[in-house]
Amino acid sequence: MASMTYLQAISDGLRTAMRDDERVMVMGQDIGAFGGAFKVTDGFFEEFGADRVMDTPLAESAIIGTAVGAAVVGLRPVCEMQFSDFIACGFDQLVNVAGKMLYRQGLPVNITVRLPSGGGFSGGPFHSQNPEAWFMHAPGLKVVAPSTPEDAKGMLIAGIRDPNPVVYMEHKHLYRRVKGEVPDGAYETPFSARVAREGSDLAVITYGAMVHTALQATEDLDGASVMVLDLRSLVPLDEEAILAAVRTCSKVVIVDEANQTCAAGAQVAALIAERGFEDLDGPVTRVATPDVPIPFSPPLEQAVLPSVDRVKEACRELLAY
Amino acid sequence: MASMTYLQAISDGLRTAMRDDERVMVMGQDIGAFGGAFKVTDGFFEEFGADRVMDTPLAESAIIGTAVGAAVVGLRPVCEMQFSDFIACGFDQLVNVAGKMLYRQGLPVNITVRLPSGGGFSGGPFHSQNPEAWFMHAPGLKVVAPSTPEDAKGMLIAGIRDPNPVVYMEHKHLYRRVKGEVPDGAYETPFSARVAREGSDLAVITYGAMVHTALQATEDLDGASVMVLDLRSLVPLDEEAILAAVRTCSKVVIVDEANQTCAAGAQVAALIAERGFEDLDGPVTRVATPDVPIPFSPPLEQAVLPSVDRVKEACRELLAY
Amino acid sequence: MHTSTSRAPADASADVAEHLTHDDRVGLLRYMLLMRGIEEKAMSLYRQGKVPGSFYDGYGQEAVSVGAAFAMAPEDRLCILHRDLGAHLIRGVEPAAILSQYMGRAAGITGGRDGNVHFGDHRVGCVGMVSMLPDMMLVAAGMAMAFKLRGEARCALTWFGDGSTSRGDFHEAMNWAGVQGLPVIFVLENNQYAYSTPTRAQFAVNPVERAGAYGFPGLSVDGNDPEAVFEATRAARERAIAGDGPTLIEAVTMRMHGHAAHDDMSYVPSEQVEEWRAKDPIDRQRARAVALGVDVEALQGEVRARIDAAADEALSGPMPDPATATDRLFHPRDAEEILLGDGRGPWSGFAARAA
Amino acid sequence: MHTSTSRAPADASADVAEHLTHDDRVGLLRYMLLMRGIEEKAMSLYRQGKVPGSFYDGYGQEAVSVGAAFAMAPEDRLCILHRDLGAHLIRGVEPAAILSQYMGRAAGITGGRDGNVHFGDHRVGCVGMVSMLPDMMLVAAGMAMAFKLRGEARCALTWFGDGSTSRGDFHEAMNWAGVQGLPVIFVLENNQYAYSTPTRAQFAVNPVERAGAYGFPGLSVDGNDPEAVFEATRAARERAIAGDGPTLIEAVTMRMHGHAAHDDMSYVPSEQVEEWRAKDPIDRQRARAVALGVDVEALQGEVRARIDAAADEALSGPMPDPATATDRLFHPRDAEEILLGDGRGPWSGFAARAA
Ligand SMILES: Cc1ncc(C[n+]2csc(CCOP(=O)(O)OP(=O)(O)O)c2C)c(N)n1
Ligand SMILES: Cc1ncc(C[n+]2csc(CCOP(=O)(O)OP(=O)(O)O)c2C)c(N)n1
Ligand SMILES: [Mg+2]
Numbered sequence A, B: 001m002a003s004m005t006y007l008q009a010i011s012d013g014l015r016t017a018m019r020d021d022e023r024v025m026v027m028g029q030d031i032g033a034f035g036g037a038f039k040v041t042d043g044f045f046e047e048f049g050a051d052r053v054m055d056t057p058l059a060e061s062a063i064i065g066t067a068v069g070a071a072v073v074g075l076r077p078v079c080e081m082q083f084s085d086f087i088a089c090g091f092d093q094l095v096n097v098a099g100k101m102l103y104r105q106g107l108p109v110n111i112t113v114r115l116p117s118g119g120g121f122s123g124g125p126f127h128s129q130n131p132e133a134w135f136m137h138a139p140g141l142k143v144v145a146p147s148t149p150e151d152a153k154g155m156l157i158a159g160i161r162d163p164n165p166v167v168y169m170e171h172k173h174l175y176r177r178v179k180g181e182v183p184d185g186a187y188e189t190p191f192s193a194r195v196a197r198e199g200s201d202l203a204v205i206t207y208g209a210m211v212h213t214a215l216q217a218t219e220d221l222d223g224a225s226v227m228v229l230d231l232r233s234l235v236p237l238d239e240e241a242i243l244a245a246v247r248t249c250s251k252v253v254i255v256d257e258a259n260q261t262c263a264a265g266a267q268v269a270a271l272i273a274e275r276g277f278e279d280l281d282g283p284v285t286r287v288a289t290p291d292v293p294i295p296f297s298p299p300l301e302q303a304v305l306p307s308v309d310r311v312k313e314a315c316r317e318l319l320a321y
Numbered sequence C, D: 001m002h003t004s005t006s007r008a009p010a011d012a013s014a015d016v017a018e019h020l021t022h023d024d025r026v027g028l029l030r031y032m033l034l035m036r037g038i039e040e041k042a043m044s045l046y047r048q049g050k051v052p053g054s055f056y057d058g059y060g061q062e063a064v065s066v067g068a069a070f071a072m073a074p075e076d077r078l079c080i081l082h083r084d085l086g087a088h089l090i091r092g093v094e095p096a097a098i099l100s101q102y103m104g105r106a107a108g109i110t111g112g113r114d115g116n117v118h119f120g121d122h123r124v125g126c127v128g129m130v131s132m133l134p135d136m137m138l139v140a141a142g143m144a145m146a147f148k149l150r151g152e153a154r155c156a157l158t159w160f161g162d163g164s165t166s167r168g169d170f171h172e173a174m175n176w177a178g179v180q181g182l183p184v185i186f187v188l189e190n191n192q193y194a195y196s197t198p199t200r201a202q203f204a205v206n207p208v209e210r211a212g213a214y215g216f217p218g219l220s221v222d223g224n225d226p227e228a229v230f231e232a233t234r235a236a237r238e239r240a241i242a243g244d245g246p247t248l249i250e251a252v253t254m255r256m257h258g259h260a261a262h263d264d265m266s267y268v269p270s271e272q273v274e275e276w277r278a279k280d281p282i283d284r285q286r287a288r289a290v291a292l293g294v295d296v297e298a299l300q301g302e303v304r305a306r307i308d309a310a311a312d313e314a315l316s317g318p319m320p321d322p323a324t325a326t327d328r329l330f331h332p333r334d335a336e337e338i339l340l341g342d343g344r345g346p347w348s349g350f351a352a353r354a355a
């Protein structure tokens, strides 16, 4: 066990996976000698060499497409997008080539795509997005979004070992802000939900950076017993854990940093409305970012991202229902 | 008034818009002398010439990107994707360039992107998709999906006149299958929902090709009075009409041809679970395509696409609730 | 790294004689006949309503896929495109499996999940194409990248059309292959049209000219001569294996049918069709075979019989079970790893290599 | 259509004398000083925590944006990239508006919605860049397409970096511009690096060599000489307006600062930095001005005063109102049509054109 930031845990997971399995390689822009825009691969170039820590041209479609090719002949590439936003430039290869290969022809595509995502630091409209819902709506991709250092490492290792394409959402705002104990060596965190805090009056269902917002918002909510469910994996979605939370609490607030329409949170709400209906004791409440690009200037950005206060307010209102 | 197929109505709308406004031009692969893969622009080349009916190279990103450029200096390009599936190759330009321009810098982008979508004719995994939810989750794009010839024409004209980027979903399976009366000349269909059939026991909320599936499935459902709400527009989403349907019927089935996770139907269900909760008299039921690529072979394709029988069954079950 | 581009048709004659045996030359003809015959059969099944969806063929372009695939070794890896049925045959895919594929039957390579030539049999080292053109160029480059990283003497090859060259992925693949010096062969199948669009509306300069600007050679060959295509590919493969990097080969040919079954290609001038009909690749190879003393009638009969038997087999097979429609979205962690196999096509590799 | 590529540095001297007046040459220096001064001011505001997010500058590359924008007419349209602040100044964007933009203030060009040089003032004919590189090449090509379709004697210009050339949109734009013969100028700002990536990891052959393979000329100029960049752009504009199609201009320069404020560019050999420091574009133009008898001290003082005043103004402006954060997602149907304006920059066009 060591105490690590979320960022360090990602590095540790990646390094562990590479030490364990020489088929694992990383590809991306400026990840070699420079160590990556966020320094996730700092020191990797020295340890693993230029072949396994590959600086690529500025070409996202090529990063995904060549990774698919390398994967089907036996490598296990981990692709880094410099920011998750740039996956829009590799969208087709991810969705159409990687996502559909197994279903169509029985050929698994063992790639992992790391997407540094999320806002909260004036990244503006092109460095703050949370694009996970696009990939939830693209069959054949797994989508995970850890919130703690321990899960960040364990889910990255599990993702790399998973024979399917895994979209790994790493929230930039957690990189240096969140610290925690991380087990040594290789371990896997399952692609299922985790109860971040037990509770019985109300359940906040969320994932990624918003887990911390939710925990903070509900730490002391007028004495209410609030469960926080950390989904961790979006595809597969742990439907049983979600429905169990509804059964226990009967009231649900879903918190999602992405733009609200057709977000992960919409899917969770729809699931509950269909299969948890009888257990509900109030409207399925959502807190998300309104449907606008993420603005750059702090007052504007703070106005759109879900805040501790907005989550508090939503919970209070629902508790009073 | 003339009786037209859905396809003819799209052509008629496009031709009308081009006759009315010389800023309107169409761009796409094989749309010139050939008249387009589905013959939507048949005869346009002869009437409007090569400049306004532009055959483009095989380059979707370029189609969207150059259309944006032409739009901001005063043209009104209508882009045709040969199949909606290929928009994955122009995704970045649509989502990041077109979608965010106005919000960021006050510059509207008057383009319309026609996406021939949907399955039901053995198009297979790359010619059958319903990608509208991706664009609902990309702020700054309007998304419409007419179901009748009259609306197809009126919404296309409205979309072309709308100063914002409009993603126009035209369901291929309706092209020649659906016929109806279409007013002459220019008119606009508003971007709001339409009650396709009144009813009070249960509401089926849907759009596009599924409107016809829903109407057929509920025509004679053991004497139940079933409302069918045709959303027509997905962004903006007519939330009031949806909530009114819930108030009237208290029971809702949402039918969506797209893959179910994070689909348009998920957003509608989430809306109802939040703001229509008190009016609900049963779970919010969804019928959609499971999360797999659309298979080619008829028995497989029929097994995944929402059918009249599946809709019937879902309605019956909910009515009995 | 900058190698100048040559468009002079590769003069195959000398080298070809060195590398193709008598049987190889007959083999080339046999595969072309098989390709044309299967596609004709599929077309008639389509007309009978037994092939769902659309139907695309490579009529008149048989030399391109057959010639190029013939030069590849079992350990090489291929992404085969929609006019390149011959390549599948060379890798050893059975005609019955192909006809089943067209008809969406359970015994098709994709089990009915995808249609047309949208397949690849991973057991013989092929990745099936996606519709989005030319996405497979990047997949091929990626396979070649893995070979290079592991120091393996293998290469990857993919085909793509003149129209496909306009898309960004063409460029990203060319650039990536050039900068990394990958063992990959790009076969640009210039059949003069992309659907209804003639090449002049697709590019101002023939894309084969671009290879030099990516740091590797580009050359044009007569795409209606299987031996010329073979020889250019063989030489490109030799370069690739030697660590000399990629090659772009333009095979100049003509799409002699419509884009797909529904297209009467009225946009193609009839003189153009006539001109190319005179250059039919099968006629050309048949003449060679006759000159070699081969009983071509017998060969044609043999091929026809094989196709008829395949059609019977395919037609008697079941459609897929609808209950399986949502299976295999994800590969289970504990299941066996599946990779592209080691190739087992009888003609994966011409005789001279084995020697 | 195939024009051969020339990489010989354009010999500007003769033509430049013909087109640049004394005042123009001082103007070039003034805009470069203004660009550098504003970026230095912004950097110090960044260090004080007044510029949120990240900060990018064009230190050492001032000649590229200033030289090229100077050659454009008010009716031309520009997509300006992240190292090209000088172009905004030439179009007439006020320093205070730029500093407000960096600081996310309400008076910034985007009102705080976007940051850095991610802006374009549509009133002066500019479309703001997106981060995704080089997407704006297609937008510029599209504007040029509209000009050509309407028969207008105008052109579009955009800049982009060496790294950006690896992406598909570079190719799609080059090909589209070539096949349609568009009045567009592509300025490839080769500053040797893309973030930490040197050009050798980006391409095997200099992309300026590719222009010929798209059917139009590509040429290299000394990107640290504003007059050379001016002259190449002026000539390219003349070609464009005459209907002779696109030009690719490679401006060879060096990124003298890190990729962004956080980057100490330890990956750049210090000799390389030293070598280029000796070629500073402002020093070069300053020497020319001195030779012309200009009081350069006074000019510098004037520029400094203007920047100080701008900073005061920007710092006193309010942050945007959070209540407006979700406004203007869609433009109302009944609102006035907004298009790129007609340009009003005092230096949109050099003196000789007006004459
Ligand atoms: C990215 C993309 N856009 C559009 C299409 C639709 N489409 C299918 S084949 C075709 C023409 C392809 O032309 P070419 O690359 O020359 O290949 P050919 O069919 O001539 O062999 C088009 C436009 C596609 N498959 N992929
Ligand atoms: C499509 C895309 N991928 C990644 C990035 C992240 N990124 C920002 S600037 C940069 C380097 C750009 O290099 P170059 O084009 O040479 O421009 P320069 O910054 O050197 O002027 C990168 C990789 C981006 N902006 N766009
Ligand atoms: Mg072609």
Ligand SMILES: [Mg+2]
Pocket (backbone or CB within 6 Å): D161, D162, D163, D189, D190, D191, D192, D193, D194, D195, D255
């Ligand atoms: Mg650069």
